[in-house]
Amino acid sequence: MTAVFEADVPSAPASGEPALLEALAGDLAELAYTVDGVEALLGAAAYAALGRGHLAPALLEARRMSDGAREGIVPVLLWLLGETVDGADLGVAFPRTGRAGLQRLRLIEPSEGPGAGTSDGAAGWRAAVELRPYGSDVGGGLWVASDLGSEQRPGPLRHDHVLGIGGASLTLAQTVMRNPVARALDLGTGCGIQAFHLLSHARHVTATDISERALAFARFNLLLNAPALGLDPQRLEERVALRLGSLLEPVAGERFDLVVSNPPFVITPRTGSPADAYTYRDGGLAGDAIVETLVRELPGVLAPGGAAQLLGNWEITEGTPWDRRVGRFVPAGVDAWVIQREQLSPVQYAETWLRDAAEDRDRSAYLDSFAAYLADFSSRDVEAIGFGSIWLRRPSSPGALVRVTLEEITHEIEQPVGPHLSAAVARSDWLAARTEQAASGTGIADAFLLVADDVTEERHQRPGAEHPGVILLRQGAGLRRTSLLSTELAGFASACDGDLTAGQIAGALAMLLDRPDPAFTAELLVDVEQLIREGFLIPAP
Template sequence: MTAGTHTLPTIVADPAVTTALAADLDAAGFSVEGVDALWGVDAAAALHRGNRVAAVRALDARPTTPLTTLAMLFVLGLPVPRTDAEQAFPTAGLDAVVSAGLLRVDDDRAHPTVDLRPYAFVDDAGAGSWWIVSDLGELALGSALDEEHVLGIGGATTTLSGLQVPVPVHRVLDLGTGCGIQAMHARRFADEVVATDISRRALDIARFNAQLNGIDGIDFRFGSLFEPVVGERFDRIVSNPPFVITPRTEGVPSYEYRDGGMVGDALVETVLRGLAEHLEPGGTAQLLGNWEYHWGVDGLDRVRAWFEGTDLDAWVIERERQDPNAYAETWIRDGGTKPGTAAFDQLVGAWLDDFRERRVTGVGFGYVVVRRAQTGGSVELRRFERVPETLGSNPAGLGATVARVLDAAAWLAAHDDVALAAAHLTVAGDVTEERYYWPGNDDPTVMTLVQGGGFGRRVDADTALAAFVGACDGELSVAAIIGALAQITGVDEQVLAADLLPTARDLVLDGLLTPA
């Protein structure tokens, strides 16, 4: 039950080398589009599943170019002739790339020691593309990962980068930076970024990535959790912390990139409880995390308790819940131990023993959005919800959604029912209405309000709610619309208001209605 034992390279961030290497990567056309074109959609899909045969065959059928060499080395994780490697780095030089820790050369062949691949994205600042170095994965290694493995870009990466609020701020903290990708995203909307990690290798790689992509203004600091920033406050904190629940059992690998060394979900609790001390008034935090369900105790109720007594707004969104078996299998496979082996079975047993002893019945995964109240202000938002994975499955635009929800919560807190009734609301531009009829009926049987963006929420509406939303064009106040509907339907106006005002609040919070 041990992790991989291969030697991890020392990554050296020399500005002269990273500048020359960037020139070589750019000249070769080493981009997402360029690499995808080498082997096509089907081979790319197979590669995503851990099968590189089709991609290798596609490269073998092509003439050797710097682009094919880079793809073979750094995306497929396979060696190439030394002469091909020399031609791929005309500016940096092969020896410099070896000295930086990206390659090793023996027997006239160059072998990759890291994963280096292009990455493209779009955010509110526009389209961007970078090259990201991380440690070789299971496919290239052919074995389990090393405990000091530095993870590259995955689903959690894009989720958290998409959650970052795209509003310019002065200072951002990236807690547990890993390969540095979140710090680099944060720098696009911040004057300064502090990036911390407990892994010196991770900081070396993150520093290399920032240099390789010409990104300055990031202060990399070594240390655990908030230790490197004692006494400092930030306008924004982002974190994909090492939250994976790992048994504290001898022989169970403890991967630095995912395991914070605490029992259960204590690390997530520690991070959330520490936010208030390090956020400026009005500052926000966006994080990913796990939380446990215990016998007779709901997981979201446990998270809710972590915010008691704080001046933090909290919006916790659970996207998935796994039973103990599924959770154990997910993270054991993530470490490179394959099902069907004795090592896999032993690790599953260790996880299940740990969960049983601590009375854990399941583990939730999701997003946490936090805002510290302004000085003298009060808590405006405490929302703990389960949103199906099918809703808001594209994380790219969720940062703007987070910003809208926080603004809406502040607006609602400032408007009691009297003020809300006097307000003018409009239907968001991405909202449509679906109607379903029984054959031959003129009146709809089901009406549903559908949000096109954000989490793609679907709200079932009765006749009164559908009519109310349809009339929200900014011209009439909420009270005037309710009064008109009461006259048309013959319903008591106060009864109708008592029914529609709470729903209107929910629709404003979710972004289906917006203050005019």
Template structure:
């Protein structure tokens, strides 16, 4: 894989102007090849899209065919599609090569929509050719484009303002672009020089200053510095450390087992400013019958700086399913001898550590603010989630800090309102007057469903911001003919949970 040249500002400006003039947007590309082809493209099947664009020589179609799908085009077609940059300029940026009268893409450049609390828009994001464009396995130095995991982390990023953000393992730079929307400055690091050039190119192409790049592993490039926020989609994939197993830079940092995530958790406190947060995706192993989340607890406890931790396990795979996932990800065809050999290497590696399963999820860590109670929350949430979680996570942290300042008397004196996305469901046995099950459903955030008893349901139902919680609890105790002090002692801790998880909001 050839090295990318440092992006020339004049050429980048010409490319940006040409892309805008051609209307090269995500919506326009989807409209150009239609919904069936768009669905197929998302699955790595390019034929329907290429057929939909066949015979078209307009700039949008040429750009979609070459820069989105990675297909070749004539020099004349590219010259017309990119009149300011030209085919030679595209090659000078390292995004294509010219073979006679044909332009052959050496990278992808795709439009990517974004939306967050501050607005919506679009980026153009360059990355290496994917499996579909290459027609085979990926090179080990591959720089990944925007995929499901990177979009997940982008949606998880806190939406509150920050001064300095560190993006560890930046890849094509999508997390850095996202962080720059709320931060004054972003430092993006990676062990791959090619990834750093892609990040610099994407920042320049989208007109974003304030994003700098540094080479190195984990926190080495920023030793002694402090950041308000750290984000990372690190190369956490568990890979056998044996000869003959490809080590892809975008997913494998050379650590054994889940040691990379352990090293990140153990070291991130050193680069966080007081109260600073870190967010990352990661894997953790279930070893020798020990719960994977308990192992993450150990990593957090080993940090030299006290850390708040909110860990959410979204999925758990057995060793075979995990091995198949990542062998296929590298482009090896199921059923082939090479596929069987790689699967066996993964299973043997897991067996040496007596791994029974691998968990995947989100880690939110915070350097515990002085004088505040520590947050230690480890949970499994497998239900589908709609929309970005960043705003909810920010609200939950703010709620935790506020609750930490309220003793039970102060909480009882507070008012609360039910969040707009909360609904109640009651289930009755046929002919029964009283419900056997009462559920609170959350429409946003983590889409939690909680079983509640009649007392808590009554309190939530009455929480309209008018009366203090203590007054409502006393009235409910009188209605249910139970001891008011005992009911208060039972309900207030659960109110704290409802406030943190977003079912209730304090007035």
């Protein structure tokens, strides 16, 4: 078993003084440095702009504040806005930690260049890292340390940049099915966001990363938030293990009930030295090989019945549908559900990721990098890049019936969507059990069904027409699907009130429509199964 990571990394926050971390947590709580507290301090509009990476409204609001609000604004100025703060103000705002304590924790550093000194002659201090409040379903108000972004500290990011709370990490946190498990793996933990959430429903979490700095940030965050996360700082290893290494190497030979990963899936051209790569996003393999590798290998670390959920990019090559190519990644005998949420052209993709790392400041270098992206995609006939989520499951027993589903859902869905995905898997399992019984039993024919509470029906017809030309079922929650119904399927759904079995409803429709052929009933029940799978109809309790 790989040794637990315990190294001190000088370029990351220090976590070796539990009493000092406890003091910091007390000061932050006293300052109301929480999601709600910062929003109340800055106002909803300025806070929303801050979340989009626009600092100006928050800066203007901070400068308009009276002296009475000065203590509360200090952490906002320091860690969210990247401003220089007086040493005296730090002492007042952080009476338990003190300016010296913040420096020992490596959260602040002396300001450099013009303005390093302040008007009263006191030394100026700036953030060494970002420390952001985070509202989660784990323990309420938490704080997350990560590297400063380019909006707070101008210039390109360092290549071992540790990403904070971003759109992808939040998307994964909202997508994970949070069923109670014994052992969970956070593969590529970064600053530790997924581990925070896993601790709410996993007895033990193993968090891995290829970056020492990332693991140091994750440990700092875990220890700073230990009470809210239910951790004993003196016995962290009882619930969390931090491991250093690439992909699945740190957990070779182990098995987990749940694996989650926001891997370094960004597709970047293989130019320059590996040291030039950004570890938080670049997996070091050509094209989408990092995602393909994980999809193929993750089932090998899953316990029977265990599942993995990850985000990823995949290349869509000319002449090959995206689902056919990604479907080839999935090993035989594994349940899989892939949802493509977005497609970008090579040009759009290059724009996005060069801007992400603030590489668009130097025109000459930017043009060279942009050309490298386009040449790389062209070399593999890539016409688009897909983004989405992947769910994999190892069957509980060998030879069990498995299902591989690949679909595209680009419209807005309800968040968090994890509970709805979990319910969909449960319905699919229910259907699979019925299918196995069908050869010797009745399949879904003896099941009582209901229309889900969030489902509504729409009927459209031409003026003067006797019957509707279009009948739709729409979901108001979850994946918010829409299903086009035939007349007989619409009639079936309208009768699903739990009083009659599916077979009785199908039989009644066959008589009503004068369709005595058994094939009609069989085909209708197949369509009904799809409505169950998609959540329009659900088994009655």
